[in-house]
Amino acid sequence: MNETDLGLWAVPLAMIGGAIRVSTPFLFVSLGECLTERSGRINLGLEGTLVFGAMSGYAVAYESGSAWIGVLAAALAGMLFGFFHGWVCKLPKVNDIAIGIALMLLGMGLAFFFGKPFVQPQAPDLPAISFGWWSDISQVQAALQVNVLFLIGIVLTVAMGWMFRTTRIGLIVRVVGDSTDAARSMGLNPNVVRLLATGAGGALAGVGGAYLSLYYPGSWNEGLSSGQGLMAVALVIFARWSPVNCFWAALLFGGAGALGPALQSVGISSGYYLFYAAPYVLTLGLLIATSSPNRALESAPGELSITK
């Protein structure tokens, strides 16, 4: 393994590697949010779920010695948050957007509260698979270290796309999301479907959080997430509620997030904070470009409060 001087080529290479590394939490949160929103509910609290998942995953991985048990714990914790959101939102007159904000603050508060003792210790990492064996260049090898969760995320993307397209469950979620009345007349209980969709969405966001603390950046601290959960919600709108589009959007956001560190790796450090803001600017720009003042967004679930 030799450090080869790649000049400016190191920037796109580091961005590809960074996109794969950084995009995984985006991917999981956006898949979870996609499922929730397809059922006609919006959960803005996934930022809190992500942070709490990161903390609980890290803590359990440290105590049990197994990163995978940590991921499982994060998924369970996320599911609890999701179920709580789903349960509260089925009460009449409760605003799902406001509840999301409250749960975002509560999730972060609880994570910081219980996470205090775990800031120092080192928990086991999630395994990665090396796809860069064919190259002698160490930067290429580093860029192609792909975490198993990223691969699971790809499988989930395809599976969820297939589920929405062809399965009965997918049809049920879509009907509930498009029209509560139509769902009721089919004999479905929209509240139960939304509860389950929000719970599953929360579980996926929890896994995204576990990736943050157990692989990249790979430790637990209070500044671990900086809006990834919220950006993922915006990303779902941009992806037009399609899981496959969510995957590409997550890669794009991951690449934007990797821009700052990639430039720093070749010695460009001035304006670091501005590059750090690239994902936020990109998200906002895409929202502006793809939203429409004429209310209904293309292929938006009909019951979604955010687009009504």
Add this chain to the structure above:
Amino acid sequence: MSTGTSTELRAPERRGFADIAPRLEPLIIPIGALLGGLLAFSVFLVLLGKSPVDFFGLVYKAGFGTAFSWQNTLSRVAPLLLTALCVALPARLGLVVIGGEGAVVLGGLAAAVVGTALSGAPTAIGIPLMMLAAMLIGGLWIGAVGALRIRRGVNETISSLLMAYIAIALLNHLVEGPFRDPASLNKPSTAPLDPALRVGDLPGMDVHWGFVAGIVACIVAWVLIERTTWGFAARIAGGNIRAAQVQGLPVGRLIICFTAAGGACAGLAGFFEVSAIHGSANGSLVSGYGYTGILIAFLARHNPLAIIPVAILLSGFEASSGLIQRRMDLPDATILVLEGIVFVAILVSETLYGRFRIFTPRAEEQP
């Protein structure tokens, strides 16, 4: 459409309970939810083996027990009042703006930059200009959120929070680069303000003038909403945007004005943070006041006058954070957990409106 009497806040005296009961509903349900949230938090403490009695005793002692602790509480309340207005004003139009933190940060930065440029200017010129700069930047920042909403249909909740992150990045960039005082080594800051441009304390107290400004802003906002045609139009638009549009109300202009006014309040909070507390703009501006402001606005049901007592209460909780950490060996996030639980309780309580017969006219005196 007539103004109706439902907006009258003055409780009529010499009338039966059934007449005032409907007006008590928006008072009793939030108070009940607050108590319910505090109860849930007490259960949380008991489960952890900590005493809620100790906890609330310490909050009382540190926040409200003595003249000194009152001053400590009131000295923190200004940014909470002003950031709560940044949520409450747009909320009257049905918009959930949660990125007030961004306007605080950029307002503070603008005040510091203008203050540095005006070094040597007399107080009477310098301070108003700094306030103006802070309010202008804050107003533009959150006003842009409103403009994006009506021009492009961009969801204001998401865009405002994204813009808060962008604002923090801008602050870090500008404070590290163009506006950095070379003398600030460990913590990059703008140049320290001239003493003439620092806002002082109220006479005889340890509370800076921001407290008065916050109270005045709340009263002005209340008059704006409840006693002007603009506020009336905004309340109609908040109830039903399409009905307001059909009636020919300038909904777009209302949204931009209310979001900008809210942003100007949050920018003003940034001015006081810089001029009264820190003396320069630096990373300390990012302190989470914007997020506490969201909770306060929801607790106050977006009523600017109700914001005042709620903000003082929350300020007391935050002022007691240090003592609770030392005495009870609880992490500093304890107050965050408390706020989160109360926030959830207050939102869940929304479902109770209209459920109690005692609050509906001509009801029995028993629920």
